[in-house]
């Protein structure tokens with residue numbers, strides 16, 4: 161198996177070195193070999209290299225510096241617009257204005273995104289996902305001129321690495337894999353699975369600097385708060401409605 165799977169980490173700092181159009185096309189082409197529902201390819205990839213467009217995108221990503229510093233910003237979108245047009249041009253009536261179809265296209269978009277990331281990392285490039293895409297989808301739709309039927313799902317910044325951060329932890333394999341059927345976690349299993357993560361120096365640092373009692377509280381009270389999740393859920397549901405995937 162390719163070593164790049166095991167040595168990878170997210171890269172958030174990039175050198176000035178250009179990512180050639182030829183290399184990017186090769187990576188994107190590899191990405192499009194990903195599995196796709198019914199071979200429909202209900203996704204689109206927006207490649208942003210233009211500094212002005214990046215500047216416009218930045219606030220939607222809470223000004224995370226990678227948007228303006230990376231040579232390439234890729235916005236992966238769930239896209240039934242193209243497929244619907246093809247159906248209508250061929251005397252076929254599309255029935256894709258519903259939540260299931262949104263999920264289908266979102267899954268397709270994520271599969272192509274991750275395959276592009278794998279291909280990029282194999283070529284020695286660094287990538288970082290930006291989850292802010294679904295937080296501020298309406299603003300991204302506006303900046304990238306996405307029509308009805310298209311919803312941004314995730315963003316990946318890409319460039320030649322200018323850093324080699326320490327690899328972060330993962331839960332042990334038996335903490336995430338279930339044999340045959342799901343085996344629900346006892347409290348002692350939870351203690352075992354999270355022990356390594358909780359005992360790391362960086363985890364202790366997050367707990368101390370946020371003045372929290374536990375690492376879990378850093379997630380629930382600081383990083384991914386209920387109030388934020390609810391606010392951005394409403395915003396995203398509104399986007400799904402406006403883009404034609406709900407209440408039609």
Ligand SMILES: Cc1cc2nc3c(=O)[nH]c(=O)nc-3n(C[C@H](O)[C@H](O)[C@H](O)COP(=O)(O)O)c2cc1C
Pocket residue numbers: 168169170171172224288289290291292314327328
């Ligand atoms: C869907 C998704 C959204 C993410 N959003 C962000 C983000 O907004 N900013 C960021 O710096 N990293 C983001 N990341 C990167 C994760 O923080 C990173 O993958 C995780 O901490 C594990 O680190 P590693 O990729 O170096 O192994 C995101 C990753 C995923 C999969």
